[in-house]
Amino acid sequence: MFFDAFPYVRLPALTGSLSSDVQNLLEANGKTKTFRHVAAVAQFNRGIAARFGLDPHACEAAGYLHDISAVIAPADMLSYAQSRALPLCEAERRYSFLLHQRLSRMVASEYFGVSDEDILSPIECHTTLREGASPCDMALFIADKLAWDQAGTPPYFEIVNAALERSLDAACLAFMDYMMESGGLLCPHVNWTAAHSWLKGKA
Template identity: 45%
Template sequence: MNQIIHSISLTGDWELDIQHMLEQYNKPHTYEHSVRVANEAKRIAKRFGLDEEEAAIAGYLHDISAIIPNDERIQVAEKMQIEVLQEERIFPMIIHQKISRRIAEDIFKVNNEGILDAISCHTTLRKNATPIDMVLFVADKIEWDQNGTPPYIVEIKEALEQSLEHACFAYISYLWERRENLKVIHPWLEDAYFDLKVKLEVE
């Protein structure tokens, strides 16, 4: 791992530590996005009586793999002995969630499995998602990393008034309705869609 990534001196201040690493790799946009996601994750966690610090840490570190160029991610994942799915080979952006988990674990010394699991599925979600999985997933979608307002923002915020599951399903349904236009449908996303559909008793 250390041959791939320059190590940093950890201060214990999550925001400062990710700032140091992302600035080394000239990723200020990712730093700003990650701070917004961490803050939103804390707000959502508080609202649902969940651990705010865990949610914030997951938010700070979820996109830390932005330091690895998109065209190198599959090779890096293989070096890290991360399982690479066919859909991830076709669309390497998606594997950044798994690489972020490994960086969080190996470089930032996170050993909380709940946080690591949430990081590893923050783009696609997964079936039987935990509350922290859902908190990070929703926070990342509300504070998206594109310009302008997310086209699904009203639906996801309204759904959040009901539950985390409804908010996750609002976003995944948005994608599912447009699946013909997606480069790939990640199997974890598909699993999450049908899992939530059953749990929420959606027709």
């Protein structure tokens, strides 16, 4: 079982309700703030789904599950990825929190039993996006950035939200351009770089 590798993770009994099970797991492991964030992202992503004709259940579930690997200590992420022989890019080796998207996919699949790629794929690329991203991938990428659960709004909110009026592609490109121009990227992930070129080529 996935969490055998992390014996310190507390595992409340599953209820079959995804939102409750995510809440119980996060809160049992001291991640109450993360639950507030994922609940906000789930709700926002459901709204994006309605707007762009995507599956609202898949988008909501992806929102709830996208940061579920927060129950794993960041220091363990790199060693676990290496133990599973995952190919890693330089950005992931230097900033192992970037691995949380891939580990969250594993938790969704291996612990929660999710098999729908419209849920798993967006979780796996919600921080970096990827070349050839699907509408569901882009929806979660944007919901994660716009569903702000702190005071005020993020500095890119207006630009990205205005671009979302045009399309998911435009919103993703607007956020990526903002991050690259503001120097907010520590070390671009290979998937980020490829996604950015791909979106620019489509624009």
